[in-house]
Amino acid sequence: MKDITFLLSKWGQILQKIENNNGIVHQIEIEKKATIQEIEAKEKEIGYQFPPSYKYILSNLGKSLAFYYSFSDDTIIPSEFNEIFSGEINWDIDSLQNLNMLADELMEDGEDYGATLRGKLEFSHAGNGDIYAFDMSVEGAEKPVVYWEHEEDTVTYIADSFIDYLFRITELGCIGSEKWQFEYFLSDTGLDTTSTAAAKWKRWFESFSETTIDDVKNNMEQLMAFVVYREKLDEESIDYFRKFNRNELFDYLLQELDKKESFKDQKIICEVIGKVLGNYAETWVRSLWEAKQDTMDTRLRSFLTSMCLSKNEGLTLVCNFLEHESNKKITGYDALSHLGDFYSRDVILWMENHVKFPVTEGWDELFVRSNFSWDNIERWTSLEERHEVTAIHALEKYVHEKDSANNFSFVISGLPSKSDFINFLVKLQTKQVLKKRILSLENAIQNINIFY
Template sequence: MKDVTLFLSKWKQIIQKLENNNGKVHPIEIGKKATIQEIEAKEKELGYQLPPSYKYILNNLGSSLSFYYSFSEDTIIPSEFNEIFSGEINWNIDFLQDLNMLADELMEDGEDYGATLRGKLEFSHAGNGDIYAFDMSVESDEKPVVYWEHEEDTVTYIADSFIDYLLRITELGCIGSEKWQFEYFLSDTGLDTTNTAAAKWKHWFESFSETTLDDVKNNMEQLIAFAVYRDKLDEESIDFLRKFSRNELFDYLLEELDKKESFKDQKMICEVIGKVLGNYADSWVRSLWEAKQDIMDSRLRSFLTSMCLSKDEGLTLVFNFLEQESNKKITGYDALSHLGDFHSRDVILWMENHVKFPVTEGWDELFVRSNFSRDDIERWTSLDERHEVTVIHALEKYVYMKVANNKFFYGISGLPSKSDFIDFLAKLQAKQVLKKRILSLEYVIQNINIFY
C-alpha cells in the first residue's frame, strides 16, 4: 500500500503546484476500489488475465482515476519543450477494450489498417484519440504498456508494466497524454526518465513558477522573451521597454529577430520594434526595401513600414510593391496582410482600383481596418457591385469584430443619426437580390446599437 500512498501524494503535489501557478486543473477523481470478484468478472468478460500490477492498483487505489492540468499562458516553458502544455493520467476498468475487435472493424478494402492493434487491450486513451494499451501478446504475467497512434497505425513502447508506467510518467510530472508531448523522453525501452532531456525537464518542473510582468519588467531580455512567449505586447510592457536604452534594445531585438525561425515569433519581435522604437528604426526599415535580396518576409517588412516610417512614405513603398509583385492581380488577403496595419483612409482610395470578388477574402476586413467613414460608405455604395458588396460585408464584419472584442478601437466618423442610418441600410437592403447580402444587412440593422 505504500506505493499507492506515494502515487497519490505526488499527484496531489503536482496538482497543487499547477493551482499555485494559475494553471487550469481538473482535480483527482478516484472510483471505488475494485473487488477481487469484480476483477475476475472483467477478466472472464474479456477473455484475458489482467496484468498483476494493474489489478493491484484497481484493488488498492481505485477502479478508475482521472486528473488533468494545463499550464497557465504566463508560465514560460523552455523552448526545447515547446510541445508540452498539459498533464494527465486516467484509467477506468469499465473502459477496458479488446482491440482485436476494433482491428477487425477498421479493415477496409483489403487494407489491414489497425493491424498493430491486434493482441492489445486498451485501458486508456489520449485526448487526440490515440490509445494506451497492454500488449497481451507478450508471454509474461506483466504486460508492457504501449501507445497506438491512430493516424499512423504505429505502436510505441512506453513501459514494462502498468506500475512502471505510473512511476515513469509521475517522475516526469504526469505530462500530457499525447505522444508529441512526451516524445522528448522516449527511447527504445520506453519513457526514459534519466536522459538529458528528462533531467532538464525535471529540473525545470521542480522549480517553475508562473511568470508575471513584475518578475521581468526590469530585465530587458526576460521582458522580450515574456512578450514573445505570450504572443502579446500590452501598453504596460511597452512602457517598461521604453525605459531601456534604445540603442541597446534595438541591437538586441535585431539579434533575436535573426534567431527566430517561426513567423509568429518574428512577427512579435517586429511588433516590439514598431511599437516601442517606432521611427528610431526608420533607417533600418528603409534598408530592408533597398536590399537587393529578400532578407525578411515581405509581410513583416510592410508591418514595420507602417510603424516606423511616415504614412506617405510607407504607403507609397507598399502600394508600389503590391502592384509590381502581383502584376495587378492583388488578392484581398495579400492586400490585408500588407496594408491592414496602416489604418489609413488612403488605403480605401487605393482599394477602389483593386478590389475584386470574392470581397470576403480580405477586402472587407481591410475596409474595416482602414478607418472608413460615412463618406466612404456612401461613395462605395454608388460605385460598382464589387464596391457595394465590400461595404455590405465590411459593415457585417465590423459588427462581428466589435462583438468579439470589447477593446475594438475602429470608429466610423460622420455617422448620421441612428434612424437615418437604418433608413440608408434598409434602402441598400432593398436593392439586393442575393439572399446572403440581404441577411448580412439584416444582421447589421439588428445590431445597429453597435455603431453608436
C-alpha cells in the same frame, strides 16, 4: 502499499504545484477498490488474465482514477519542450477493451490498417484518440504498456508494466497523455527518466513558477522572452520596453530577429520595434527597401514600414510593391496583410482600383481597418458592384466587431441621423438580389444603435 501511498503523495504535490502557479487543475477522482470477484468477472468478460501489477492497483487503489492539469499561459516552458502543455493519468476497469475485436471490425470495413491492435488490451486513451494498452502477446504474467497511434497505426513501447508506467510518468510530472507531449523522453526501452532531456525537464519542473511581468520588467532579455512566449505585446509591456536605452534595445532586437526562424516569433519582435521604437528605426526600415533582401517576410517589412516611416512614404512603398509583385492581380488577403496596419483612408482610395471578388477574402476587413467614413460608404455604394458589396460586408463586419468584447473603439465619422441611416440601408437592401447581402444589411439595420 508504500508504493501507492508514494504515488498519491506525488500526484497531490504535482497538482498543488500547478494550482499554486495558476494552472488549470482537475483534482484526483478515485472510484472504490475492485474486489477479487469483480476482477475475475471482468477477466472472463474480456477474455484475458490481467497483468498482476494492474490487478494490484485495481484492488488496492481504485477501479478507476482520473486527474488532469494544464500549465497557465504565463508559465514559460523551455523551448525544447514546447509541445508540453498539460498532464494527465487515467484508467477505468469499465473501459477495458480487447482490441482484437476492433482489429476485426477494421478488417471487415476494408481498412488497410489495425493489424497492430491484435493481442492488445486497451486500458486508457489519450485526448486525441490514441490508445494505451497492454501487449498481451508478450510472454510472462506481466505485460508491457504500449501506445497505439491511430493516424499512423504504429505501436510504441512505453514501460515494462503498469506499475512501471505509473512510476515513470509520475517522475516526469505526469506530462500529457498524447505522444507528442512525452516523446522527448522516449527510448527503445520506453519512457527514459534518466536521459539528458529527462534530467533537464525534471530540474525545470521542480523549480518552475508562473512568470509575471513584474518578474521580468527590468530585464530586457527576460521581458522579450516573456512577450514572445505569450505571443502578445500589450500596453504594459510596451511601457516597460520604453524604459530601456533605445540604442541598446534596438541592437538587441535586431540580434533576436536574426535568431528567430518562425514567423510568429519574428512578428512579435517586429511589433516591439514598430510600437516601441517607431521612427527611431526608420533608417533601418528604409534600408530593407533599398537593398534586395530575402531574410525578412515581406508582410513584416510592410508592418514595420507602417509603424516607422511617414504615412505617405510608407504607403507609396507598400502599394508599389503590391502592384509590382502581383502584376496587378492583388488578392484581398495580400492587400490586408500588407496594408492593414496603416489604418488610413488613403488605403481605401487605393483599394478602388484593385478590389475584386470575393470581397470577403480580406477586402471588407481592410476597408474596416482603414477607418472608413460615411463619405466612403456613400461613394462605394455608388460605384461598381464590387465596391458596393465591399461596403455592405464592411458594415456587417463593423457590427460584429463592435458587438464582440475585443475593445474595438473605431467610430465612423460623418454619420447622418439614425433615421436617415436606416432609410439609406433599406434602399440599399432593396437593390440586392443575393440573400447573403440582404441579410448583411438586415443585420446592420437591426443593430443600428451600434453605429452611434
